[in-house]
Amino acid sequence: MSEQSLPEDTRGGYADELPEYAERVLEVAEGIPPGRVMTYGDVAEWLEEGGPRQVGRVMALYGGSVPWWRVVRADGVLLPGHELTALDHYRTEGTALKEASRAAQGHLPRLDMKRARWDGGADSGAHT
Structure with missing residues (x-):
């Protein structure tokens, strides 16, 4: 079969199918x-599979259809490039x-990880 006769998308049905790990994340x-919020590492730990980088990759590729702002960096820094939307x-x-402190004027706040972090338990309310 020549290159010209190949269909545009040679991936078949894969474009609509998520990898099983991505579905779980x-x-x-x-x-x-x-x-x-949960950190990338928290999600991996919850699933007992992968690590923070794998979870981050899934969120980067497929996370737009879920509340992506609830999966965060462990240091509480807002996702670069999406800070204002997340905020x-x-x-x-x-x-x-x-x-942000006065010394960090113009900087965005961070997540208060001690209060915002969720362990997957029954507690579902926001901490204030």
């Missing part, structure tokens, strides 16, 4: 209650934030 992200979600949901 997205399912965890969907289950995080409003006002709470809007955090404020709407009542997610605990640490406001």
Whole structure:
């Protein structure tokens, strides 16, 4: 078969199918209650598979259809390039934030990981 006769998308049905691991990561992200967050590592630990980088990759590729702002970096820094969108979600949901200090004027707040982090348990309310 010549290159010219190949269909445009040679991946078949794969474009619509998520890898099983990605489905599981997205399912965890969907289950995080409003006002709470899990780190990339927390999600991997919850699934007992992969690590923070694998979870981050799944979120980067497929996370747009789930509440992606609830899967975060362990240091509480907002996702680069998506800070303002995420901040809007955090404020709407009542997610605990640490406001930037006066010395860091113009800088965005960080997540208050001690108060916002969710362990996957029954507690589903935002901490204030």
